[in-house]
Amino acid sequence: MNGPNGSGAAVSGVRAPGSRLTVPDRTQRDDLAGFVGRAVRLDAAVVVRLRARPGTDGEPDTVEAWAPTPFDALVTRAAPGQVTPGDVTVVGSDLLAALAVAVAPSVEPGTAVDDRWRGPLPPLRADRRWEVVGEVPAAELDGLAERGVAAARAGDPGGRPSAALLDQVVLTVTGDGSGTEVRVPMRCVFALSGMGFVGAGSGDTDGTVRVSTDGGWLRLDTRGGAVVRRRRAQLPLLA
Known part of the structure; x- marks a missing residue:
């Protein structure tokens, strides 16, 4: 079985030889740890996919952290x-412990479990751009979440x-225009x-949520981070 980059066999529960995560800025490391901590609170067994994104046009290299949620939507944060x-x-x-304990900018992110990742990510291409469609008040989305929770409780004890x-x-x-x-x-x-991206715990109740698509x-x-999901269901492969 190929790993997520397709370059070799993925072996569950084995330390990735030479695996290192380097985030030089302390504030960025703390913010990344906060993101991972919220993902772990949603699902104690969650895995996190770390993907390198090379810098372009003078911008620095970036690490994207991706995690699934119980709602069949991905969450991500970059540093x-x-x-x-x-x-x-x-x-x-493992990643949360490494980020929370280590003082150094470079840490060992933990056990490689590439075969536990399910599903694709948005393609990583230099020519790929997100089209910003609009912005929505964070308070409006928080209200939608509250109404959704009330509806769930009404339908299930x-x-x-x-x-x-x-x-x-x-x-x-x-x-x-578009x-x-x-x-x-x-x-x-x-x-x-x-994930605490909206609502009282977000610290950004007066902010906005940017809505984008790449098609x-x-x-x-x-x-605090982003939620990403396919707009259409993935079609099964035909034999």
Whole structure:
């Protein structure tokens, strides 16, 4: 089975030889640790995929951290730095411990578990651009999340949202001039709220959420991180 970069076999539970994550700025490291910590609180067994994004046009190299959520939506945060190898999946709790304990800018991110990553990421290409469709007040999305939680509790004693509720389109954003339309399902709103990107815990209740698309994916950006999801279901491969 190939690893996420397709360059070799992925072996679960083995330390990646020479694996290093380097984030020189202390504030950026702390913010990344906060992001990973929130992902671990949502799912104690979560894995985090670290992907290198080379800098262009004078910008520094960047490390993207990606994590799945229980709502079938990805969350991500980027920080200036490097990761070796350039695409590796590690245990979230290991990465959190490394970032929280180490003082040095370079840490060993943890056990390589590339075969535990499921699903694709948006393609990493120099010519790829996100089209900003519009901005939505964070308070509006927080309100949608609260109403979604109330609806889940009304439908299930344990508060578990149904598939129908998760797939319900609760927000449509249309670009001025371009006419591009992005339909946001409740599962993305739950991911925003669950990660503390909106709401009282975000520290940014008066801010906005930027809504973007590259055609195949939608993206909701906040100060704390972003929620990303395919706009259309992936078609199964035919034999």
